Structures are given as C-alpha cells and as structure tokens.
Amino acid sequence: MTIPGFTAPHPGDLFELRFSSTARGARLARRLASHRVHEWGHRYGSEVNDTVSLVVGELAANAVTHGLVPGRDARLRLVRTSGGQLRVEVSDTRGECVPLLRAVLPAADEEAGRGLVLVAALCQEWGVTDRTGAPGKTVWAVVATTAAPA
Template sequence: MNSETVRTRRPAPAWEFTVLLSPTRRGARLARLLATAHLAAWGLPSERAAHIVAELATNAMVHGRVPGRDFRLRLAVHHGEHLRIEVTDTRSERLPAPLSPADDAESGRGLLIVEALADRWGVAPGPFPRKTVWAELDLVP
C-alpha cells in the first residue's frame, strides 16, 4: 500500500535564539537574563516574557533535572505576530500541571503565573526522553 504524508512546513521564524543551560539556579537566572537581552535587541517588550522564562527555567531546574543533562531555552518570533518561548528538559515522564497550592505555600504557583501571563501555553512530548513546555505571547493586538 502506498501512503503519502503531506507535511505543512511552518515558516521559519524571523528571529530565533537557542541556548543550552545547566539545570541549576545559575542556569535558570541566566535563561531570564539572556531572554531579556535578546528581546531588547529585537526591540520587543520583555517583562511578561522574562517572567515566563524564569518560571519555565525554574521548573526545568527543579522538576526536569537529570544530572549531566542541560535544558534548552528557545525564543522565536514568527513574522512579528507572536513570540514563542520553549524550555525543553529530559524528564518526559514528569508532565507539568498547574496546581492549587495552599495560601501559605512557598512554591507551586509557577504554571499559574505562566497561564496568567501567556496567551497560550502547553506541553509537547518527545522525542524521548525530552519534553518541551512552551508559551506564546501575541505581539500584535
């Protein structure tokens, strides 16, 4: 049987930045600093994006850490319409889900913050053993 797969190619992003970082506090802090610097160089607002990067990078450090394996930060702007933030780690068996922490809890609100700041967000599994948590910000009202 012949089968033909039709793939639609997404257009290449206008701007893109990718970096591997250690799953440490320093790596998470560097992710936020690098995101802020690149967004400023691209002339884009960075406050919401910086918060999202900080939360996703911290989650990669806390929940996605595997000794000896880095996490990846990727920023991409598609035709000036939206910014896509991706953080990929190597713990595909630990899928993120927003929690409802107790009022006095000191953690557990990261994805709630991402959900509040992003226009869209989600998780893309694979390839094994990786997963990518992504968020998008619309740049055009």
C-alpha cells in the same frame, strides 16, 4: 517538534541556548532571553520584555527543579513569529515529569505552585510536547506582542 501553529522561523527570528540544569543556568537563560527580546525591539522594562522574562524564569526554574537529570543540560528556544507573537520553549530530559496547571491556587503559606498559574494568565496559550529526537519534554508558551515593537 510539533507545536500548534508553529512554522520554521527565519534565522534572525530564532534564539537557542543550552543551559546547565542549575539555578545559575536558569537565571542565565532568563537574562539572555530578556537581552534577545530587547534586541528584537521590545525594550527592557516593556510589558513584552517583562512577560517573556517571567515566563522564561518560571519554565527554566521548573526545568532545573523538576526536570533535572544529572549531567544533562536544558534548552531555551525563543521564536519570533510573523503573527506578532513570541514563542518560548524550555526543554529538559525528564519526559515522565509533566507540569500541570493547578485547579486551585495554593494556600498562602505554601511556597510553590503559583508559577504555571502566572504563565497561564500572561500567555495566549501554553502546553507540553515530547522532545523530538531526544528524551524529555518541551514546555512552551506563546506571548502576544504588538506587530511593530517600540
């Protein structure tokens, strides 16, 4: 997978999880991501932990809603970089269904369309790439952290 600025991480700086393409699977991905970020020193309730949880929750929800292929799992990957960033990647098997950031916020009575606006506002950058070695896509986002977590 080619993601801008990505280099192979040290094994302790990588977390991967395959999760079922269900709402329950997306919730599990969000909770386990929060747990991993906590173990990396960004405690529950901290800005970094809350941001990663929100980003994973949104990307995982999108994967199970718009990237669903029956019988296929989704994948979460967290990478802690040496540059003080956390990279969130969520992959699904629907490459033709690429997310786009809306140019205009949805109307107040619309129930969807705000998630990627939040991701774009909270992250340094985000994007979409093709999955390497498998059908589908990977949606990724970079969350800034402090160099030394509390």
